[in-house]
Amino acid sequence: MAGEKRADPDAILAGIKEEGxxxxxxxxxxxxxxxxxxxxxxxxxxxxxxxxxxxxxxxxxxxxxxxxxxxxxxxxxxxxxxxxxxxxxxxxxxxxxxxxxxxxxxxxxxxxxxxxxxxxxxxxxxxxxxxxxxxxxxxxxxxxxxxxxxxxxxxxxxxxxxxxxxxxxxxxxxxxxxxxxxxxxxxxxxxxxxxxxxxxxxxxxxxxxxxxxxxxxxxxxxxxxxxxxxxxxxxxxxHAIEGPWSAGEKVMVCISPSPFAARLIRYGRRMAANMQAEWFAVYVDTPRHMPVGEDEHNLLEKNIQLAEELGAETVTIAGDSVADELLGFVKKHNITQIIIGKPLRPLFREWLHGSLVDYILKRSEGISVHVISGKSQPNSTPQAQTAGRESFQILPYTAIVLMIALLTVLAMPVRSYLGQVNIAMLYLVPVLFSAVVWGRYFSVVAAILGIISFDFFFIPPTFTFTVFDLRYLFSFAIFLLVALMTGTLSARLRQHIIYARQREARMVALYALSREISATNELEKALEQVAKKVYESVESQVVILLPGADNKLVVRAKSDAEQKILVDENEKAVALWVYEHGQTAGRGTDTLVGADCTYVPMRTEQGILGVLGVRPRDSRHLSPEQRRLLEAFASLGAVAVNRIQLVEQAKETHLLAESERLHAALFNSISHELRTPLTSIIGAVTGLLDEDDLYDSVSRRDLLQTIKQGALRMHRLVNNLLDMTRVESGYLQLSKEWCDVQDMIGVAASQVEALRSRPLKIEAAPDLPLVQADFVLIEQVLVNLLDNAAKYSGPDSEISVKALHNREEVAISVADHGPGIPEEDRELVFDKFYRLRASRQIGGTGLGLTICKAIVDAHGGRIWVSGNPGGGALVTFTLPLLAAAPEKIPESEPSASAGDGNGE
Amino acid sequence: MQVMAMENKSARIMIIDDEPQMRRLLQVALTAHGYEIRGAETGRAGIDQTAVFHPDLIVLDLSLPDLDGIEVIKQLREWTQTPVIILSVREQENDKIAALDAGADDYVTKPFSMGELLARIRTALRHAAGAGDEPVLTFGGLVIDLTRRYVAVDGREVKLTPTEYELLRILAVNAGKVLTHRQLMRTVWGPSYEQETNYLRVYIRQLRQKIEPDPARPRHIITEPGVGYRLV
Structure with missing residues (x-):
C-alpha cells in the first residue's frame, strides 16, 4: 500500500515541502x-x-x-x-x-x-x-x-x-x-x-x-x-485550480467586537458539528472598524476565545475592506458556508455604499450565506454598555446641570441682544464638552437638558414648556440631531485618543526599556528590567527562561520574587518547544494550550536566545494588541541578551589571556623556586651518599645544613602556594576570636628563623585592646612581613615592629633598614608574582604580600607600603576594632578549692 | 629519676601511619634513641596492635586509609590512657583542636623536625609517668610550689590573683602539653565560659607580664596559634 502512496504526487509534494x-x-x-x-x-x-x-x-x-x-x-x-x-x-x-x-x-x-x-x-x-x-x-x-x-x-x-x-x-x-x-x-x-x-x-x-x-x-x-x-x-x-470544489463543508463565521457575535459563533459551531465540517471564526481588522477602547478589545478577545473553545480555527486578517478580506479568505480556504450577522440599524454609510451583507451576497456565488438577525440581543453595540452603566456617576450630571444653569444665567440678560439662534448655539457647548470628557451618553443628557432649559427660558411663552410656534419643534429636533452627531463624533474621537494614549504608553514603555537595557552590561539586571516592564505593561506575571548548561532552559528572571508563577517540567517543556521552534505557544495560543503561561520566543538574527513567558492576571487571555507588544518586548530583550552575551564572551577571552599570563608567571616562579632548593638538596644528599668518607664531620654538617635550608625553603613555598590557592578559591574563611596583638607578634617573631640572630624591637602600647581576628592568618601576615624585612635588609640591621591603636583600629607596622621600596612600586607589590627588580636574586615567589593583602582585606583592614623614616621599607596594616572586648572579667570561682585540693 | 628509669627500660612506641616511608624514618630515628618501635598501617590494625603490644606512647597520623585519626583516638580512649601524639599534615586549627579535645596529648605538624618530635615524646612520656604529681615544679627560673601556692621567678616571689594562679597551675601540671582554649576555659572558669576566649587572652597577658622576662617574646607560656597554650 505504501508502495502506491510513494508514487502519489501528493506524497512527493509533501516530501519536498518538509524536507528531512x-x-x-x-x-x-x-x-x-x-x-x-x-x-x-x-x-x-x-x-x-x-x-x-x-x-x-x-x-x-x-x-x-x-x-x-x-x-x-x-x-x-x-x-x-x-x-x-x-x-x-x-x-x-x-x-x-x-x-x-x-x-x-x-x-x-x-x-x-x-x-x-x-x-x-x-x-x-x-x-x-x-x-x-x-x-x-x-x-x-x-x-x-x-x-x-x-x-x-x-x-x-x-x-x-x-x-x-x-x-x-x-x-x-x-x-x-x-x-x-x-x-x-x-x-x-x-x-x-x-x-x-x-x-x-x-x-x-x-x-x-x-x-x-x-x-x-x-x-x-x-x-x-x-x-x-x-x-x-x-x-x-x-495545481492552481480555483475552488471551491464541493468535497466537504467548511464554515466561516464573521465575528466582530460585539456581544452579538457570540450567537453567530454558537450557530457556526452547531452548523459545523452537523456537517462534520471544519469551521473558522474570522475577524477583519480594518483601520475604520478598529475596536475602540478597552471594552471592545475585551469583547473581541472574548469572542475569539469562545470560538477557540468551541473548536473553531480563529483567524485575524488585517486589511482595508472587511468584505473583500472576507471574500478573499472564502476563496483561499474553500469556505462553503458563511455566517454573518445583520446589523441592527443600517447606518447612513451603508445606505450609501450598500451593506456588508449585500456586498458579500453579491459576490459569493455558489456559497451559502447565512444572515443572522441580531434582534433578540438587547445590547447590540458595546458603546451602549460602556458609558455610565456600571455605576451612577454623580459628577458628570452635576457638572452638566451646573454648566447649563450658568449658561442660562449668563444668557438671560443679553437674550434680546444675542437672539435665539445664538443662544441655541451656546447650548451646544455643554453637549460637546460632555461628549469629549464623559462620552456619548452624557452628551445626550446634556443635549436634552439643553433643549429643556432653552424651551423653558427662551422660547416664548417663557417660563413654560409650552411652545407657541410649532416651527420651534423642528428647531429642537435639529438641535438634538446636531448634538447627537457631534456628540457621537467627539465621543469616538475621545475613545480614539484614549486608545492612542494607551498605544503611546506602550511605545514609551518599549522605548524606556530599550534605553534602560542598553545601559546595563549585566545580564541579570537587563532581564530583570525586561520582566519588570512587561509586568507593568501587560499586567501579567512574567518569567524569562534562557538556555543553561546542556541546552536546558533555566529561569533567569521573574517579574517579582514571591509570585506564584509556576515553572514546572510541563511549563518548561512548552518553553523548550517555543525555544526550539521559534513560535509563540502556550495559553491563549493554538499550540500547547494546556500551559499556564503564554511563551514568546526571544529572537534575533542569531536565532532564538530564550523564551519570555507571561501569565495574565485574573486568567484573561492576552489581546492581539498585547501579544504584539509582548513580541516587541521579547525581541528587545533578545537583542539585549545577545549584546550582553557578546560582551561577556569578550570579557572571558580577556580573562583567559590574563589567566594565561598569570599561569606563565606561576610556572616560571614555581619552577625556579622549587628547583633551586631541590638542586642543593639533591646535590648535598648524593654527595653524602656516594662519597661519605671524603667529608670530615664539619663539611658533613655543612652539607646537612644545606639540605635542611633547602627543605625549609620548599616548605615555605608550598605553604605560600596553599595559602594562595585558598585565597583564590574563595575558601579563605576567617575563624575570628579575641586576639592579643602582642601575643601574635611574639608568636610570629618566634616563627621566623632568620630573626633568631637579628635585633628585633617590638613596641606595643601597653593598653592595646584585644581585636577580633583570625589569629593564625594574622600571624601569617606578620610572618610574611617579618620574613620580607629580614630578607631585604642587611644581616645585622634592626627590624622593628610597632603596634598602635586609636578608637577605630589597631595599626601594626613592620620596618626594616634595607633599600626600601621605590615609590612607583608601592601599589604594585601587592600584585600576584610581582617582584622588585632589585630583588631578583633574592628567593621568593612574589606571593607573600598578595596573601597578606587578601587576609587583611578579609578582616576589613588596610595594608600599605611607605618609607621608613630612617631608610628602608615600612609596611603597615590595620585591623578594625569592631566591638570592644568586655572589660570586666570574672575571677574564676573554682580555682581556690581546686588549688587547695591539689596542694593539700 | 622516674623518667630516666622509663627511658632506660626503653619505652615502647606504636606508630600508626599508612606511609611506609614515614614509618621507616620514625623507626630508624626513634630506635636510634633507644625506643622500641612497632608500626601499623591502618587505624584498625593500630588499635588491635596497641592491645597486644602495650605501647607507652602512640604516634598517630590523622589521614588513615580505613578510619579517621580522630575516630582512632576516641576508640583508644575508651580503654587506654596511653599518651597519643598526632603527627599529621593537616595544619588547620580545627583538626588540631578536634584531635586534642578527643583526647590526644599533643599535635606535631608534618613536616616536622626530629628534635621537636623527640622533645614532645619525652614530655608526653614524662607526663604519663606521673611527673605532674611532684609538689614543686621548676621551669628554668620559674618555680611553682603547688603545696604552698607559691610562685617565684628567679628567686623572687610573684603575687598572682587566684585566677592567674589557677591558670598557671593547670598549665604547669600539664607542662609541655598543649591545652586547648576550651580545655583551659572549662577548667578555670567552668563549662559555661568555654566560648569567652577574651578572658583567657587577658589573663595570659597578665600572667606573662608577671612571670616572663620579656612578655613580648614569651619563653614559658607558649601560644599555639588558634589552638591553645602550653607551658615549658
Missing amino acids: RGTLTVFLGAAAGVGKTYAMLETARERLEDGLNVLAGWVETHGRADTEALMAGLPVAPPHHLEYHGRSFAEMDLDALLARKPQIVLVDELAHTNIPGSRHAKRYQDAEELLAAGIDVYTTLNIQHLESLNDAVAQITGIKVRETVPDKILEQAEIQLVDVPPEELIQRFKDGKVYVPDKAAEALRKFFRPGNINALREMALRHTAKRVDHQMETYMRA
Whole structure:
C-alpha cells in the first residue's frame, strides 16, 4: 500500500515541502479491539522484509497471543523506567530511539499521557520529535481520542475521554483505517479478546454497545473520508485550480467586537458539528472598524476565545475592506458556508455604499450565506454598555446641570441682544464638552437638558414648556440631531485618543526599556528590567527562561520574587518547544494550550536566545494588541541578551589571556623556586651518599645544613602556594576570636628563623585592646612581613615592629633598614608574582604580600607600603576594632578549692 | 629519676601511619634513641596492635586509609590512657583542636623536625609517668610550689590573683602539653565560659607580664596559634 502512496504526487509534494521530516502513519480504529496494533505490526513486518530498519519503540500487545507472535523477530527498544510517587513506570525511551535513528519506529497508543517527569506530557509529542528527526513513525489511535471529536464522543458514549490528540497531528499523517464490523467487535469483547483495564471494566461494558460502536465507526470512516478530501484539496491547490470544489463543508463565521457575535459563533459551531465540517471564526481588522477602547478589545478577545473553545480555527486578517478580506479568505480556504450577522440599524454609510451583507451576497456565488438577525440581543453595540452603566456617576450630571444653569444665567440678560439662534448655539457647548470628557451618553443628557432649559427660558411663552410656534419643534429636533452627531463624533474621537494614549504608553514603555537595557552590561539586571516592564505593561506575571548548561532552559528572571508563577517540567517543556521552534505557544495560543503561561520566543538574527513567558492576571487571555507588544518586548530583550552575551564572551577571552599570563608567571616562579632548593638538596644528599668518607664531620654538617635550608625553603613555598590557592578559591574563611596583638607578634617573631640572630624591637602600647581576628592568618601576615624585612635588609640591621591603636583600629607596622621600596612600586607589590627588580636574586615567589593583602582585606583592614623614616621599607596594616572586648572579667570561682585540693 | 628509669627500660612506641616511608624514618630515628618501635598501617590494625603490644606512647597520623585519626583516638580512649601524639599534615586549627579535645596529648605538624618530635615524646612520656604529681615544679627560673601556692621567678616571689594562679597551675601540671582554649576555659572558669576566649587572652597577658622576662617574646607560656597554650 505504501508502495502506491510513494508514487502519489501528493506524497512527493509533501516530501519536498518538509524536507528531512519523517512521515507519520496512523492506524486509526473506531474502538479498542479492532486490531490496530496487529495491523501496525503486520505492516512493520512487511517493511522489515523490504529491508528497512524498523524498531519497535513501544508496543502494547496486552498479552494477545497472535499479536505477540507478530512481535517475534522485530527489534525492540527497551523502555526506560521513571519513578513517580514511589512507583516505577515504564515509558518509551525517546532519547534511545533518537540516538539509534532507525528508519521506522513503532509507537503504539498515540494518545497516551506520559508519566510526569517525561520529556513531553504526551506521547504524540514524542512522536513529533521523532518525525522532526527524520524518522518515520507508525502509530495507533482510536477515533475517540481525537480532540475535535471529544465532545461528540462524550455525548454519544457518556464517557469523557481525557487523553486527546490534536487534530493537526493527524492532518499531517497517512491514515490507515482499521475497520471491523460492530457485531464482530462486540463478539470479540464478549469473548474477552479486548484488553480491558480492571477498573474500567464496568464502564467499558456500557461502552461496547452497538449504538456506540456504530457511532464511533461512522466517525472514524468520516474522518478518513475527510482526509481524502483534504488531500484532494491540497492537490488542486498545488495545481492552481480555483475552488471551491464541493468535497466537504467548511464554515466561516464573521465575528466582530460585539456581544452579538457570540450567537453567530454558537450557530457556526452547531452548523459545523452537523456537517462534520471544519469551521473558522474570522475577524477583519480594518483601520475604520478598529475596536475602540478597552471594552471592545475585551469583547473581541472574548469572542475569539469562545470560538477557540468551541473548536473553531480563529483567524485575524488585517486589511482595508472587511468584505473583500472576507471574500478573499472564502476563496483561499474553500469556505462553503458563511455566517454573518445583520446589523441592527443600517447606518447612513451603508445606505450609501450598500451593506456588508449585500456586498458579500453579491459576490459569493455558489456559497451559502447565512444572515443572522441580531434582534433578540438587547445590547447590540458595546458603546451602549460602556458609558455610565456600571455605576451612577454623580459628577458628570452635576457638572452638566451646573454648566447649563450658568449658561442660562449668563444668557438671560443679553437674550434680546444675542437672539435665539445664538443662544441655541451656546447650548451646544455643554453637549460637546460632555461628549469629549464623559462620552456619548452624557452628551445626550446634556443635549436634552439643553433643549429643556432653552424651551423653558427662551422660547416664548417663557417660563413654560409650552411652545407657541410649532416651527420651534423642528428647531429642537435639529438641535438634538446636531448634538447627537457631534456628540457621537467627539465621543469616538475621545475613545480614539484614549486608545492612542494607551498605544503611546506602550511605545514609551518599549522605548524606556530599550534605553534602560542598553545601559546595563549585566545580564541579570537587563532581564530583570525586561520582566519588570512587561509586568507593568501587560499586567501579567512574567518569567524569562534562557538556555543553561546542556541546552536546558533555566529561569533567569521573574517579574517579582514571591509570585506564584509556576515553572514546572510541563511549563518548561512548552518553553523548550517555543525555544526550539521559534513560535509563540502556550495559553491563549493554538499550540500547547494546556500551559499556564503564554511563551514568546526571544529572537534575533542569531536565532532564538530564550523564551519570555507571561501569565495574565485574573486568567484573561492576552489581546492581539498585547501579544504584539509582548513580541516587541521579547525581541528587545533578545537583542539585549545577545549584546550582553557578546560582551561577556569578550570579557572571558580577556580573562583567559590574563589567566594565561598569570599561569606563565606561576610556572616560571614555581619552577625556579622549587628547583633551586631541590638542586642543593639533591646535590648535598648524593654527595653524602656516594662519597661519605671524603667529608670530615664539619663539611658533613655543612652539607646537612644545606639540605635542611633547602627543605625549609620548599616548605615555605608550598605553604605560600596553599595559602594562595585558598585565597583564590574563595575558601579563605576567617575563624575570628579575641586576639592579643602582642601575643601574635611574639608568636610570629618566634616563627621566623632568620630573626633568631637579628635585633628585633617590638613596641606595643601597653593598653592595646584585644581585636577580633583570625589569629593564625594574622600571624601569617606578620610572618610574611617579618620574613620580607629580614630578607631585604642587611644581616645585622634592626627590624622593628610597632603596634598602635586609636578608637577605630589597631595599626601594626613592620620596618626594616634595607633599600626600601621605590615609590612607583608601592601599589604594585601587592600584585600576584610581582617582584622588585632589585630583588631578583633574592628567593621568593612574589606571593607573600598578595596573601597578606587578601587576609587583611578579609578582616576589613588596610595594608600599605611607605618609607621608613630612617631608610628602608615600612609596611603597615590595620585591623578594625569592631566591638570592644568586655572589660570586666570574672575571677574564676573554682580555682581556690581546686588549688587547695591539689596542694593539700 | 622516674623518667630516666622509663627511658632506660626503653619505652615502647606504636606508630600508626599508612606511609611506609614515614614509618621507616620514625623507626630508624626513634630506635636510634633507644625506643622500641612497632608500626601499623591502618587505624584498625593500630588499635588491635596497641592491645597486644602495650605501647607507652602512640604516634598517630590523622589521614588513615580505613578510619579517621580522630575516630582512632576516641576508640583508644575508651580503654587506654596511653599518651597519643598526632603527627599529621593537616595544619588547620580545627583538626588540631578536634584531635586534642578527643583526647590526644599533643599535635606535631608534618613536616616536622626530629628534635621537636623527640622533645614532645619525652614530655608526653614524662607526663604519663606521673611527673605532674611532684609538689614543686621548676621551669628554668620559674618555680611553682603547688603545696604552698607559691610562685617565684628567679628567686623572687610573684603575687598572682587566684585566677592567674589557677591558670598557671593547670598549665604547669600539664607542662609541655598543649591545652586547648576550651580545655583551659572549662577548667578555670567552668563549662559555661568555654566560648569567652577574651578572658583567657587577658589573663595570659597578665600572667606573662608577671612571670616572663620579656612578655613580648614569651619563653614559658607558649601560644599555639588558634589552638591553645602550653607551658615549658
